[in-house]
Amino acid sequence: MVQLKRKLSGQKRVKPVLPVSGEMPEPDVQVVTTGGLAFPAHSKILSMASPVLENIIERRRKRRSSDRKLPILGVPYNAVAVFIQYLYSFKCSEEHMEDYGIHLLALAHVYSVAQLKQSCSKVLRRNLNVNNVVDMLQLARLCDASDLYLDCMRLLSRHFKAVEASEGWKFLQNNDPYLELEILQFIDEAESRKKRRKRHIADNKLYAQLSEAMDCLEHICSEGCTSVGPYDMDPSKHKSPCSKFSTCQGIQLLIKHFGACKDRVNGGCSRCKRMWQLFKLHSSICDRPDECRVPLCRQFKLKARQDRGDALWRLLVRKVTVAKAMSSLSFLKSSSSTAAALK
16 A cells, blocks of 8 residues: 555644543553553443454453553554544544544454444545545455445546556556456446446337337327328318427328338338338237227237237337336326426
């Protein structure tokens, strides 16, 4: 880890401020830090705040050990002092959290102080950048800080080019190839998820468009629109362009072509094939074929009952049906909101 020790140089020594009370007994343990520096503390308070310290103190008591020293090593004196202060008060200043958050997270993890671990993780996540993200990721793995780990991975995925140029990444490549592989796998999976999400959005858009086309086809064949309509309606009556459906004009042109195309019977016209597919799709989702005025609806429905082998077509029908239902729900919701606003 490259940057973890740099902030500590030149800092003033922190002296733990223990609560003063007339009923508070004398300290019965000495917390010893790296370098041999020590300060007094109360074993009962440490035991109540940390199950790990409780086990250490309880084992000594059972062995009737006279050793009053409790070593907390591997981190600077100041970080230990702030940690012990937190065990007494369950409070830590913003300044101390900024200065010693890295070491406090390690101590909170080792001594199972969940609340402090969560607070440290929150502060470190807030201060993530491309220069420290590799160090923070290594720390998150060591301390099992899942939120910090995930934020580090996301930042790496978003700004990988910038992180690649950092000192931390070069150190990682030389010293931790397994973590490097883990990062590259996460980035690859994130890209795959992004592509799947885009594909899912595009598919849903297509299903919504097909759902609208089905509604539009029913509208044209039942009500008539502009110059296309059912046989028992007068097509010559002038109508303004349809404002209900964006696809209406295109489907009308397709219907007109379908009715006049000479290549339709031989199957050589791509536009007619699209029209056949629209008729078939409508029939697949129509729930009243005997009353429906869309051409060929009943015939396609009877044929579909005899032939149920096309799994891809059934999947398409299901997706369009869902899109149609979602569109109806959205319309009802917006209508309810409008009615409520008018009241």
